[in-house]
Amino acid sequence: MAKTITIDGVNIPYEEGQTIIEAATTAGIYIPHLCHHPEFTPHGSCKLCTVKVNGRNCSACTFPAMEGQEVINNAKDLNDDRQKITQMLFVEGNHFCPSCEKTGNCQLQAVAYHLNMLDDHFPLFYQHREMDASHADILIDHNRCIFCTLCVRASHAHDGKDVFAISGRGINKHLIVNSESGLLKDTNMAATDKAAHICPTGAILIKHTAYQVPIGERLYDHQQIDQVSLNTELVDHDK
Amino acid sequence: MQVFIQDLIEKNRYHATDLLAVLRAIQAQYYHIPKAAIEQVAATLNITRTQIIGVIEFYSFLHLSPRGQYDLLISDSITDQMLGKQDLVVQIEQTLNVKLGELRSDGLISFDNTSCTGLCDQGPAGLINGYALPHLTPAKIDIIAELIKQKISVSAWPIELFAVKDNILKAGLLLNEPILQGEALHAAFKRGLKETLKELDISGLRGRGGAGFKTATKWQFCAEEITDERIVVCNADEGEPGTFKDRVLLNSYAHQVFEGMTLCAAIIGAQQGFLYLRGEYLHLYEKLNDVLAERRLAGLLGNNIIETNFSFDITICLGAGAYICGEESALIESLEGKMGIPRNRPPYPVTHGYLGKPTVVNNVETYLAATKIAVNGGEWFASIGTEKSKGTKILSICGDCAQPGIYEVAFGTTVQNILDDCGAKDVLGIQIGGPSGTFIANTEFARKIAFEDLATGGSFIIFNNTRNILDIVNNFTHFFAHESCGFCTPCRVGTSLLKNQLDKIVNGHGSAGDVVALEELCQLVKTQSHCGLGQTAANPILSTLERYPELYQAQLKKISYEPGFDLDAALETARRMANRNDAAAHLTQVEE
Numbered sequence: 001m002a003k004t005i006t007i008d009g010v011n012i013p014y015e016e017g018q019t020i021i022e023a024a025t026t027a028g029i030y031i032p033h034l035c036h037h038p039e040f041t042p043h044g045s046c047k048l049c050t051v052k053v054n055g056r057n058c059s060a061c062t063f064p065a066m067e068g069q070e071v072i073n074n075a076k077d078l079n080d081d082r083q084k085i086t087q088m089l090f091v092e093g094n095h096f097c098p099s100c101e102k103t104g105n106c107q108l109q110a111v112a113y114h115l116n117m118l119d120d121h122f123p124l125f126y127q128h129r130e131m132d133a134s135h136a137d138i139l140i141d142h143n144r145c146i147f148c149t150l151c152v153r154a155s156h157a158h159d160g161k162d163v164f165a166i167s168g169r170g171i172n173k174h175l176i177v178n179s180e181s182g183l184l185k186d187t188n189m190a191a192t193d194k195a196a197h198i199c200p201t202g203a204i205l206i207k208h209t210a211y212q213v214p215i216g217e218r219l220y221d222h223q224q225i226d227q228v229s230l231n232t233e234l235v236d237h238d239k
Numbered sequence: 240m241q242v243f244i245q246d247l248i249e250k251n252r253y254h255a256t257d258l259l260a261v262l263r264a265i266q267a268q269y270y271h272i273p274k275a276a277i278e279q280v281a282a283t284l285n286i287t288r289t290q291i292i293g294v295i296e297f298y299s300f301l302h303l304s305p306r307g308q309y310d311l312l313i314s315d316s317i318t319d320q321m322l323g324k325q326d327l328v329v330q331i332e333q334t335l336n337v338k339l340g341e342l343r344s345d346g347l348i349s350f351d352n353t354s355c356t357g358l359c360d361q362g363p364a365g366l367i368n369g370y371a372l373p374h375l376t377p378a379k380i381d382i383i384a385e386l387i388k389q390k391i392s393v394s395a396w397p398i399e400l401f402a403v404k405d406n407i408l409k410a411g412l413l414l415n416e417p418i419l420q421g422e423a424l425h426a427a428f429k430r431g432l433k434e435t436l437k438e439l440d441i442s443g444l445r446g447r448g449g450a451g452f453k454t455a456t457k458w459q460f461c462a463e464e465i466t467d468e469r470i471v472v473c474n475a476d477e478g479e480p481g482t483f484k485d486r487v488l489l490n491s492y493a494h495q496v497f498e499g500m501t502l503c504a505a506i507i508g509a510q511q512g513f514l515y516l517r518g519e520y521l522h523l524y525e526k527l528n529d530v531l532a533e534r535r536l537a538g539l540l541g542n543n544i545i546e547t548n549f550s551f552d553i554t555i556c557l558g559a560g561a562y563i564c565g566e567e568s569a570l571i572e573s574l575e576g577k578m579g580i581p582r583n584r585p586p587y588p589v590t591h592g593y594l595g596k597p598t599v600v601n602n603v604e605t606y607l608a609a610t611k612i613a614v615n616g617g618e619w620f621a622s623i624g625t626e627k628s629k630g631t632k633i634l635s636i637c638g639d640c641a642q643p644g645i646y647e648v649a650f651g652t653t654v655q656n657i658l659d660d661c662g663a664k665d666v667l668g669i670q671i672g673g674p675s676g677t678f679i680a681n682t683e684f685a686r687k688i689a690f691e692d693l694a695t696g697g698s699f700i701i702f703n704n705t706r707n708i709l710d711i712v713n714n715f716t717h718f719f720a721h722e723s724c725g726f727c728t729p730c731r732v733g734t735s736l737l738k739n740q741l742d743k744i745v746n747g748h749g750s751a752g753d754v755v756a757l758e759e760l761c762q763l764v765k766t767q768s769h770c771g772l773g774q775t776a777a778n779p780i781l782s783t784l785e786r787y788p789e790l791y792q793a794q795l796k797k798i799s800y801e802p803g804f805d806l807d808a809a810l811e812t813a814r815r816m817a818n819r820n821d822a823a824a825h826l827t828q829v830e831e
Contacts, residue, residue, distance in 0.1 A: 044583045045727050047767050057766060062583040084763050088732035122736055122760075147725070165289030168296045169561070169578075171735040173725040178289045180278065 005069040007051075014065040021049055021060040024073070025233050030226035031073050032082050032111055034089075034200050035148035036061035038233045040157055043149050046089075048082050048111065083115040084122075091122045092171070094129060094143035095201075101210040102202030104218025108146060109201075110225035125171070132177070134185035137207050138196050145175045145203040155195035163189045175203070243268060244279050255284045256594075258294055258576030259559055262301050263518075267368065270346075271305040290577065297578040297724075299353065299560030300369065300518050307342055307349035309387050311335075312366040313375070316355035316480045317670075317714045318637050318700060319362040327363055327375055334384040348387055354562060354718060355480035356519045359637035359700070360406050360644050368393050369521045373403050401522060405487045406644030409660060411631045412623060413608055414492075414647050421539050423498050423610035424505065428547060430613075432506050436462075439609060441617025443629035447604035448474060448565070449672060449696035450771075451628075454605055460589040462507040464597035469509035471500050471551075472593065472600040474570055476517045478562035479673035480718060481698035483635045485603040487645050489516070489523050492607055493530040497553060499606025501540065502613055503599055504551040512553040513593070515570050518560050527555055562722035566770050567600040569724065580726045581770035602696070604633055624650035628689040636661050638669075638701035648688060655684040663701045668708070668786075673698035674715035675775035678708075678782040708790055709745050712779045716741050719776035730773030733764035737777060749795045757791075758784060 002013035007029055014023035024031050035046040044062040051060045052072040097103050129142035147166055155163040167176045179186035191206055219228060247264050265276050272295050281288040295301040313324060328339055335348055342349040358364035361373040386396055407414060427435040440455035461469055477485040488496055500512050531553055534540040542550045556574055558564050564573045568582035571593050592598020612620050621629045628650035637643040641662030668680045672695035686692050720738040725731040740757050743749050761777035768774050784791060806826055814824050
């Protein structure tokens, strides 16, 4: 008999070595997340995927599924906290959705809609962040970086390049690139790299492609992030 | 510089894991880490330049831009402030012509704040080029200013400036009668290592860093891992403001601490040990290395310890200014030459620690206690204390009392007893366990020091009735925002939001909803953060809000809403451009 955990009272099978989020995705249950990606080592930093495991808060993306766990995922208090954490990400950077070319394809925006976020709630930081447009094909807009490290992980594990890293401490954290000049143009990054396409926000963009898909026909314009996420990430798990 | 770095790395046989040591040496030599040095270190140690930049920007004592030839830091901890730190800042700024937070234009001196230096019983304290300057006075500042003006090398400064005192004022079970060198090891091997672990179990010893995990269980778990390599780490990253007992233990009981680590290694089967010494305790570094050398000569470290087939050695690694490295998995990351970011758990360090090897991390005091238990047995230790907290606790007492210093008290001792011992009068409240602990009011002095009541890693800061609670809370809240590693969203953003929100209230810009918003934010940061730093960062606010809600309310304006920005100030540019300054060009914030 397969081993099981329960999520919100529903019995879910899992395989030894799976994390809670992996077991949930396989079973068709969406747990909100931003820094998690099924292809890469879990990071556990955005904290959107926090669930209660036998009464204790745990990151579903890093916590292993174990026999007998009672997991609470879709509960009001958890979703309220997830909404506030998303608001934190919005006020920390400078996110102007209407003028951002990622709008409609942005996971941060989509998760905010999913969590029914209607305002920023917290005072904005208005941090001064630079842009790096030096690369011929790729743009970095630091205003939108949420430090999920997906580009760091993709560049390291998939592209074998180590183009990116997160530097600094606390609220001064920032994305840096691996070149003597500190500019993206002087790295060996290519537009075909996984790292160039994995950013959940509009911090790393491919140039000259901005409006090829018109607003209104974008990924999250007609589907909620939970559905998109389950469809795409289940495929990834099966690979 | 190229030769310097090449020699440094070759002579010390440094690897990628020694990155902090390499960067510390470069910082000391060139007052920053020049770009060329980053390139050379990256190539030599075969690591990415981004890892090096990350580390430099993570640790407070490493810098990408030059500091002064004399880098003077002054502790901004609350106890230093209470002892007159601010006046000294003014004096330093005037006599040395340098502003706090700046590098003087000639590059000779830089001056800045630093987090608690672990000299709270002899503050205000500072650091010059990393070396501790206890008990700063106006007269001493004049001397220091003169030494700097004459460009006298710090190594030639009068030793009195660096004389750090132990101030052991009450000794108990642990501090009375130190054991003889090797006594615990001989006792353990004679009794049998398994039997000694049993004694440790009987003693009921729990980790002295604050979390209180049972020591024998931790050692047992690590020993049970199937591996041929285990690691023993001593956590001497004593960064909790108000704590300084580990400094004293390492200054006067170092043999016993190292013996405790060796004992642990013998029991769990480890060959390699590390003492992670906080950067602020640089003044102890050489002395501790001498103790290690002595122990090797005496056959208490190295190969075939006390003529058994057990071999073990210890390396001292210096931190570089990061409170978070007191968290055990962040400490391990730091030992590996990385930024001190707490790991995801599970796996725990006992199974996957340093370089993935099973690792025991214990506090300095825990190892000290273990040696005495090995000598005297578990019952001896367990006969003192309470049911859940056996033995004694070494407290670092500072703040408003006649005799600040080290006090060893039995678990179960009441706060009132301790206050009587150290001569504290007219007490307003006490911060127990440091900023991450609890603030107790003067109605709670019957409470006891124990894991089940008031747990503490050792910090015990006393405030008398002349002190302002909101100033204290503000200092602690700024501390956490400064020390947050920034890994997880709730702590990275949350501690800074807490700081800004509390500033708003303290500075008199708060209105009706602001205390509620503050409390809400506290709960979020507490429940959602990744590690102990974030989970406790709101404690100063929460524990005082619970006890003194009226203090917060009194700060609020009697309006329902106050914008987060200064409307009139925001119009300044427009006024300048329009060349107007009449009454109509000004707007009041909100109708009161």
